[in-house]
Amino acid sequence: xxxxxxxxxxxxxxxxxxxxxxxxxxxxxxxxxxxxxxxxxxxxxxxxxxxxxxxxxxxxxxxxxxxxxxxxxxxxxxxxxxxxxxxxxxxxxxxxxxxxxxxxxxxxxxxxxxxxxxxxxxxxxxxxxxxxxxxxxxxxxxxxxxxxxxxxxxxxxxxxxxxxxxxxxxxxxxxxxxxxxx
Amino acid sequence: xxxxxxxxxxxxxxxxxxxxxxxxxxxxxxxxxxxxxxxxxxxxxxxxxxxxxxxxxxxxxxxxxxxxxxxxxxxxxxxxxxxxxxxxxxxxxxxxxxxxxxxxxxxxxxxxxxxxxxxxxxxxxxxxxxxxxxxxxxxxxxxxxxxxxxxxxxxxxxxxxxxxxxxxxxxxxxxxxxxxxxxxxxxxxxxxxxxxxxxxxxxxxxxxxxxxxxxxxxxxxxxxxxxxxx
Numbered sequence: 001x002x003x004x005x006x007x008x009x010x011x012x013x014x015x016x017x018x019x020x021x022x023x024x025x026x027x028x029x030x031x032x033x034x035x036x037x038x039x040x041x042x043x044x045x046x047x048x049x050x051x052x053x054x055x056x057x058x059x060x061x062x063x064x065x066x067x068x069x070x071x072x073x074x075x076x077x078x079x080x081x082x083x084x085x086x087x088x089x090x091x092x093x094x095x096x097x098x099x100x101x102x103x104x105x106x107x108x109x110x111x112x113x114x115x116x117x118x119x120x121x122x123x124x125x126x127x128x129x130x131x132x133x134x135x136x137x138x139x140x141x142x143x144x145x146x147x148x149x150x151x152x153x154x155x156x157x158x159x160x161x162x163x164x165x166x167x168x169x170x171x172x173x174x175x176x177x178x179x180x181x182x
Numbered sequence: 183x184x185x186x187x188x189x190x191x192x193x194x195x196x197x198x199x200x201x202x203x204x205x206x207x208x209x210x211x212x213x214x215x216x217x218x219x220x221x222x223x224x225x226x227x228x229x230x231x232x233x234x235x236x237x238x239x240x241x242x243x244x245x246x247x248x249x250x251x252x253x254x255x256x257x258x259x260x261x262x263x264x265x266x267x268x269x270x271x272x273x274x275x276x277x278x279x280x281x282x283x284x285x286x287x288x289x290x291x292x293x294x295x296x297x298x299x300x301x302x303x304x305x306x307x308x309x310x311x312x313x314x315x316x317x318x319x320x321x322x323x324x325x326x327x328x329x330x331x332x333x334x335x336x337x338x339x340x341x342x343x344x345x346x347x348x349x350x351x352x353x354x355x356x357x358x359x360x361x362x363x364x365x366x367x368x369x370x371x372x373x374x375x376x377x378x379x380x381x382x383x384x385x386x387x388x389x390x391x392x393x394x395x396x397x398x399x400x401x402x403x404x405x406x407x408x409x410x411x412x
Contacts, residue, residue, distance in 0.1 A: 020214035023223055027210075062214040070207075098197060102228040104299075104306050110225065111232035126233045128191055129226040132198025135191035150189065160225050 113163035121156040235309035334364040
């Protein structure tokens, strides 16, 4: 029996961390191609550790993957001669690296879905995802309870997700690309 | 920590690039273990692009409505102060140039899917305010499709990005055939490009030559007047 199969739910854990690694790698590296390389390298090294018996439980998969990914990404950035793992400034309202996480079709679908939200819901999403304000700060500015705003935001995101197809997976399925049997 | 991330709205701050440096590592580690936050990051990233595009259109409408009252001369002055404002100041009319993808796609002559996809990418960048990227993408698209719609937004993107010379070439293409939906708008923007290239006489001559009689040509003649006024 392959050592890879001794960890329960390994495939599921790998898929989960790969999905998260895709986001992190795109933000830190700034483009999908490099992010795909980083994710594949990270998963390959992760599987090596599993085969070597260095990961005992499935609960360790995510933290170990995180540690590997940081080194892989830092190495890639050093190769690019960018100092200190510097990442693009995403605070600008112009498009940033995370925009490569979504496809044009997904943006179009979300744009259509936004039209079905109420004006207060759209305004709240704008403050959260464009201005990057925290709920507490928005609550203070609007004079509304934070819990109410949390629920409004949660409802708005759920409605967007429903209109997009009930949490239908977005992105390009890097999980499938990264997972390969030895 | 899970509860804190969810309650504090860290996802929005992360997508907007405003998460504090000391929180970034911890939040990204959390992403590897939280399906809800991953899903919200993806939806949020798409919503951010869509909302940025909507904000740009709203600002364009408000500014164009104000400038319609002030007049094209003032619009030109303001435009020269801030190149980035070009597309928002637009043409001094109540309606700014429509840059929803569907409208440009309808002008695409070629039926190639690859070409249409390139136009879509360019228009998404335009709508999101990344004019350099939009110019590069639309320039590629224009190699296969030089229809007025593509040429117009290519010129508008190039003008906003500060390349008046390249913009003029694209906008001149967008002016033909005469009477196409983009011709008048392209003439106005081409005139702006000529002014920026220190050729006001050419701008005024082009405007007067292109202005149809009556109310339809009023904007072009008004712009020409403002250029020639000492």
